[in-house]
Amino acid sequence: MSDTAAVRPARRLAGARFAVAIACGAVAGLGQAPFGLIPLAIAAFAVALGLLHRAGTVRRAAWVGFAIGTGYFATTLHWIVEPFLVDVQRHGWMAPFGLFFSATGFALFWTAAFAAARALARGGWRLSAAWVVAMTLAEVARAKVLTGFPWAMPGYVWSDSGALPLAGWIGPFGVTLMTLVLAAIVHAAVNRAPSPAVAAGAGAVALAAAWTAPVGLSRLVAPVPPQPAADAPLIRLVQPNAPQDEKWDRERAPVFFRRQLDFTAQPGNPELVIWPETAIPYLAEAGHPAFERIAEAAGDRPVILGAQRTDGRRYFNSAFVLGPSGRITARYDKHHLVPFGEYVPLGSLGSWIGLPSFAADDGFGFSPGPGPQVLDLGGGLGDVLPLICYEAIFPRDVAGAPRRADWMLQLTNDAWFGTFAGPQQHLAQARFRAAEQGLPMLRVANTGISAVIDATGAVSDQIPLGEAGYRDVRLPQPLPPTPYARSGDWPLIALLLLAAGGLALVRRRA
Known part of the structure; x- marks a missing residue:
């Protein structure tokens, strides 16, 4: 042979x-x-x-x-x-x-x-x-x-x-x-x-x-998972269900914006209304007429929403807290960005050899925020740790918060992930973050799955994938810090x- x-x-x-x-x-x-x-x-x-x-x-x-x-x-x-x-x-x-x-x-x-x-x-x-x-x-x-x-x-x-x-x-x-x-x-x-x-x-x-x-x-x-107190804050989760191929369309974008306004204005008495990531088809800026319309629909109750903003030539993927008359009372800029999706790693190298720059500072992609941030919402709403989309998959982004929050909030647009495994895997990881820290999480997603996750990681309520709607939910109570939350x-x-x-x-x- x-x-x-x-x-x-x-x-x-x-x-x-x-x-x-x-x-x-x-x-x-x-x-x-x-x-x-x-x-x-x-x-x-x-x-x-x-x-x-x-x-x-x-x-x-x-x-x-x-x-x-x-x-x-x-x-x-x-x-x-x-x-x-x-x-x-x-x-x-x-x-x-x-x-x-x-x-x-x-x-x-x-x-x-x-x-x-x-x-x-x-x-x-x-x-x-x-x-x-x-x-x-x-x-x-x-x-x-x-x-x-x-x-x-x-x-x-x-x-x-x-x-x-x-x-x-x-x-x-x-x-x-x-x-x-x-x-x-x-x-x-x-x-x-x-x-x-x-x-x-x-x-x-x-x-x-x-x-x-x-x-x-x-x-x-x-x-034992704590039950929401009878006087726990009532919060409205808004899910517009805007398909990604229609989300920024000039004719369809106003439809989704009005849909969220309608859901916000529905009867009820929530203490807070939450919209998902990049919920409005406008660049956010103080005094924008869209903010005034949102505040009017909410009856001047606070609203948290995701939107893009600019600072000079830099763009940010942000979460805003709106108060009466649409006034911006707090802001968080997403700090853990998606490589090649939200920014180009080492994008400034091209300028060193005479090629176009792809750096965020030159207006290409998003710039990162300074890091995890806990927002004091005041009253019974307490302190919240905002996470925008992809940030919820990182245990260290939660553990890296400057102080322990009372609850976590994930704003996301899972329309990017399709209608099958992606959004469900994303939810699964959010449940892990809640169980790891002993903190409840409210999850508000453009196309779903918006969910209420208690401090043990169990889902107590949700808006299914691919549906438009809203839910009025009680904010679950936190647990004491878990062993993992203490040790990392x-x-x-x-x-x-x-x-x-x-x-x-x-x-x-x-």
Whole structure:
């Protein structure tokens, strides 16, 4: 047999394993909203660990991690094509490239994790432990590197389960660590069985335990969700449901503006009215006639809304508090911007070599605000931490507030995310922020899902996706600061680094 003929079967086998790894990652992604198939996700991560055990070298382990990560992120981030489809004729051709580069780019973090795990341990339980540690650290890195993008962390599979309150104890990275540990236990139960039949039974039992144990533990430690007080502030959430391709249309934009005015003026006696992100088709400025119309519709009750503003050549994505006669009483400027969506990283470099500048200071994209800010609304409304859209996916943006608020508010325009997985995953992450901090959150979204989230992360009321309407809701009460709110992520990160160092030391001695 020639050398070429001998190589072909090996290549086919490698290709088959790569395809299996991609499929494994895709199945793991089905644990995320809107599917919520938690047992399937845990089983898929257990298979992923098994593939790592079969990868005999660091290089092969890296390829396995890349394939699994690509399948996972292609599934969980498939909604990322939606912004390109708003104007299909101009941007539709970019959609497949956007998904491909997003999936493979984020898969590089898992590539590094699988390679590091194989480098830290040769096999057995140490390799499984190294994988758990390396994967969790990879997710920490994904949340921070290049401003971060911690969307669809493995731990978020528990967002719509009874285990969600555990986030208040160990945070999102701790819940991710727990998820991977459970997958490693399932893998061990199957791998140590003496026969295929026993392996199937042991795997089923281990998987059932892995699915139910976190919920049982959560019931033991979860706080009792406080009920809204009878005299809690009544707040009106307004959802205009403006499709993104119509939102800025000259003929349609006034329709959506009037719709919000009508909802605001409906009978009732709310103490506060809230509109979503970029709720008006005008640049916000003091004395703008639109603000006067909004205040009139609200009966001079305070209104919080999202709008764009300018300061010289700089643009900001902001939230405003309007008082009587539409007077601006407070403002928050979004500080954590979407790379390439709201600004171009290093956009000023072009001007250094004689090319056009894409910097925010030159009027291209948005400029960031100074940072997290707590607004004092006065009276029974208390202190609120505003988050605009994407900011709610970052635990550190909530933890970085200058002081603890009484509640959180997310203004968002999820029309960009389509009508399926994107908005539901965004809501799931908002629920995690509430559970982590022990703070309620009101979420007001252009096309939905607007929601009332209590301090344990449970949704008590919502306006469904794709509907126009409003809700008058009582503001839920906060809980005392959770253990995670007091400690943050660094204790867990330190323990993970110590564990990685210990594994490296053991490997070196071996």
